[in-house]
Amino acid sequence: MSADSSRANSFAEDTLLAHIYSTVTGSEHVLVGPGDDMAMISVGNQQLLAAKDFLVEGRHFLPTASMAQIGRKAVTRNISDVAAMAAKPVAILAACVLPRSISQTQAQELVNAISQTAAHFGAPLIGGDTCVHVANGPLTISVTVLAQPLEGVKPILRSGAHAGDQLFVTGALGGSLQKDGGGHHFTFEPRLAECHALARLLGSNVHAMMDLSDGLARDGARFAQASALQAVIIAEQLPCTPACVQAHTQVNAWRGALGDGEDYELLFAVAAGVQVPATIGPNNTPITRIGLLQALPSPNDIALVCLHNHQSVDVSKLGHWHDSI
Amino acid sequence: MSADSSRANSFAEDTLLAHIYSTVTGSEHVLVGPGDDMAMISVGNQQLLAAKDFLVEGRHFLPTASMAQIGRKAVTRNISDVAAMAAKPVAILAACVLPRSISQTQAQELVNAISQTAAHFGAPLIGGDTCVHVANGPLTISVTVLAQPLEGVKPILRSGAHAGDQLFVTGALGGSLQKDGGGHHFTFEPRLAECHALARLLGSNVHAMMDLSDGLARDGARFAQASALQAVIIAEQLPCTPACVQAHTQVNAWRGALGDGEDYELLFAVAAGVQVPATIGPNNTPITRIGLLQALPSPNDIALVCLHNHQSVDVSKLGHWHDSI
16 A cells, blocks of 8 residues: 655645554455555465556646556556566456546546557456546546466565665656656556566565555655665665656756656665666666665664765655655 | 547547457466456466556546545555455555656655555565656656455456346445546545455355446446446436435435446345345444346347336436546
8 A cells, every 4th residue: 555645735645554454354365565666465375466546637747648558557566566476467457437528538548558459468457437527527447466476486575575685766866747747657568577587586585565656765765664674775776767867967867767657666675795687678778776774773763864976965846746746 | 458548539449459359369377358447467376466547647646636545546446346356465566657747855755655654555566667758748647556355265257247147336326526637536445345244254155246446337347348238227226325415415425426426335236035134344334235237128128227216317428427537
């Protein structure tokens, strides 16, 4: 379960999430509850993973986006959660609240994009719901993705990291959402092939994994918190996209890599001393070591430290990109 | 997959649904695809059912509703889909888009209601998503429910009816949504115990089942269409709630029973000649025979005929209650 942030809002969403986690009742069928990229339940002798994400006009895309872009992103955003567990997508459900102004053609384009993207990832659209706003309201899509563990691969949780683990990301970060609303966030390929290759290559030495959507500064802190550790990120080691460099300048690109969000890259922790290849998967996706995880110096210490020029810099205000559109 | 209707809207949602069904790609894992109350997939050697519904401010509840009412209904609406398959709920996921004006207390009340209602039905909240509208926007909740077949009971589809089947409903219909926005739609008990008792008592003689949310006139037509049959409803036999009689008068209550919607009662088809009890389940819920299913007189004939005083009356415009709030 995840929450988008909003500085202007009167309540703290992380507080709401903490409340959600506290209200959840246990069950013998629930193997992984709220707080990870996907939940996992037992279904008879099988394991099933499930996650759901919203895509809301104004927050996750601008009104100028095409239905093809919106429908694709609604699905890929969820497939990225499957990648973060090193699992295998099996089906999706999609629910859409449509603005009153939408045309039949647009609605069908949206459905086509959802259905085709889902099929592309081996997760056919099996159900859902549609309705139309009574008054004005934004196009809102909720996708639920169902997944199963990859054969021979135990799903990788957020919470399995150890002190001393090496911290890596796939691909490059920042600049995914351009000022005009376009960019990589509409075209990214969820890192399914990469996570499967990593899990097969490194096995249980991959201790923890998540996908990055709210920016490394924010998600990295959550990642460390899930294992009650502290992440130490070396700003100079962050891989930045050309779009990130262009938006922030070469000197400040590291800030974009930490704060921009919408990367849908994988952040993962590997046991100390284990050799990790420089690229992975059929497209030779780069893997970059960006820091490490260490024991919290004190119980109330911050969960993420960023070192720039060997100095700790406060990045706790980064990672709230959603306000910017 | 279902769609709420909206007369004022520029496109036909049933056309959109037909398009959705046509775009869906088959898969060996998909046992029941879009078009039933729940989809069903195979997970290894197990069967898993899944459905998702929206609850949108203005369309499914008024702004005057309490968070406890909204959260409960978001869940019970989905549990009703599980009842319609005679299945057993196992988990839910919930995603909420919150209005900017919501307070921390309200958000927590909403979460509490969702979580407690889910737990009550044996389906713990295992995950989801929250975000806040960037501009003004209605409170929007999407719940996904996961279910498994009840031991020894094959899930009951919409599409299994035969010509000559008797048509029944549980409980009483109409008046669920009062003019002030309150009413039975906030307090109904999904007919889980009833469908389980029916399935155990009548076995495979229950040929088809669905839950009623858009009004019997509309849902009954869909029900008949799913088996390529024609439903014949006898207006005088319709069980009407006291609220329905009050809202429509005794003489016209049958129109409310056909058109009001939000009943969350079960509509089901039983093989001709099979004896069905007058009540079912631990609360002795009434069961009423309201008509039958017959072969379509011609391929393009209407799917639902309503007889009132032995005359066929046009009820095709009923069942669009969602416009009324």
